[in-house]
Amino acid sequence: MTTLVILSLWTALAAFAASRALPEAASTAPQAAPFLGGGTPDTHAWSRYHFRPYTMTLVFVAFEMEMMFMYPWAVVFVSEGPKALAEMGMFLAILSVGLLYGWREGVFAWE
Amino acid sequence: MSHLARLAATAPAPVFAAIGPGLAPAVERLLARPGLRRAATPREAALLLVAGAIPDRAAGALDRVHDQVPHPRRTVRWDGTGDIERALLDARADLLGGGESAPDRRPDAPPAPWRGKGDHGQGGEGMMGGTPYGRPMAMTGADIRDGLQLDRYTARVGPFAPMLPPGLVLEVTLQGDVIVAVEVQAPAFDQPAEADAPDLVAARMLRLLGLPGAADRVAAGGRPRAAGLLRAVPPGLVPVGGRDARDRLAGCLAGRSQEIEPPDLAALLPGLEWAEAMLALASLPPSSLAQEALAA
Incomplete structure (x- = not known):
């Protein structure tokens, strides 16, 4: 508890001292404008764009979770026998339907 | 001069070049010298070279x-004569020694006052509407x-x-990184024939590919010394006269100068990603983007 208090006090003091010691970032209006080689923008640059790796990330997470379930399954596989094999087969079949769906949606077409 | 400033003075001087008519090849060869570094943006530079x-x-x-x-x-002006490298290094040394910094030329005020209307002074509803x-x-x-x-x-x-070639002004409409519309608002400044030299075209492409060292070596008359260079250029990029950007880079590295019909940028660039489009433009000789070429 004492360590925590000392650490947090020290962090607060250090942050305060740094903010006093460092020069203030003085960004003028011309410097805050985007660099366009002397050109000017029509709109603000805050725009919505398509993050294309997003869907691929979802597929990755799904299959990583599948691997997580396979470790406990591997532990009981010998004692459970064919029943465990059938259960894992059903699980993988359902997951691969998701894979086919992602394929149809063009998830794997990397541009 | 403090120890820190002395240490900083040993690094190449970062120069951003604003190039006018007639001096593009001279400036490109100048900034390929070891004592100078061509800054990609003004934010990275200490000196503004107005050529x-x-x-x-x-x-x-x-x-x-x-x-x-x-x-x-500091701004350093150059008319193409005299020892400009010395002048740039002197200006940098003076700045590091505490020399006076050039003041702003434009007023320190946004183009229009902030006018928010939401609870927190934002522009409007979410990202839509309002004119902050x-x-x-x-x-x-x-x-x-x-279709998204x-x-x-x-x-x-x-x-x-x-x-872009100095002087060329493009009005570009982007969706994410994809160019959806291009309009040429002003042509590139007229430059001497040396601006089309194959080594300078190759150096421009290498700089865009993120290989400034190789670009400097090529502009100084050497070899790029980088493996698999040509494969860094996407195949089939902006073919003009049956040769794509990769063929043009190969030709430039082999020292062949190119004759190219002036391209119609408004038709060529839409659909390309920004990086591809800039690489394709750099692969064209700048004379094909100058006044007479675009007027024809």
Whole structure:
């Protein structure tokens, strides 16, 4: 508890001292404008764009979770026998339907 | 001069070049020298090199670029004669020694006052509507890639954009990184025939590929010394006369100069990603983007 208090006090003091010691970032209006080689923008640059790796990330997470379930399954596989094999087969079949769906949606077409 | 300043003085001087008519090849060869470094943006530079007589149409743009160089900064003008490398290094040494920084040329005020209307002073509802600082937010528009409607960002790039030939001003509309519309607002400045030299064209492409060292070596008359260079250029990029950008880079590295019909940028560039489009433009000789070429 004492360590925590000392650490947090020290962090607060250090942050305060740094903010006093460092020069203030003085960004003028011309410097805050985007660099366009002397050109000017029509709109603000805050725009919505398509993050294309997003869907691929979802597929990755799904299959990583599948691997997580396979470790406990591997532990009981010998004692459970064919029943465990059938259960894992059903699980993988359902997951691969998701894979086919992602394929149809063009998830794997990397541009 | 402090120890820190002395240490800084041993590094190459970062120079952002605003190039006027007639001096592009001279400046490109100058900034390939070991004591100088060509800054990709003004934010990275300490010195602004104004080469040649900048036409009136680009004066406002020059002021904007000047103000974007962070303090301490200095402008060095060059008419193509004299020892400019010495002048640049002297100016940098003076800045590091505490010399005076050039003041802003434009007023320190946003183009229009902030006028928010939401609870927290934002522009409007979410990202839509409102005109904060007199400038609207981007709005969605038809998409040319996959039909997903995304915000369109329109801006004029140039005349001092380092990835375009000096003087060329393009009004570009982007959706994400994809160019959906291009309009040439001003042609590139006239340059001597040396600007089309194959080594300079190759150096421009290498710089865009993120290989400034190789670019400097090529501009100084050497070999790029980088493996698999040609495969860094996407195949089939902006074919002109049956040769794509990769063929043009190969030709330039082999020292062959190229004759190219002036391209119609408004038809060639839409659909390309920004990086591809800039690489394709750099692979064309700049004379094909100058006044007579675009007027023809």
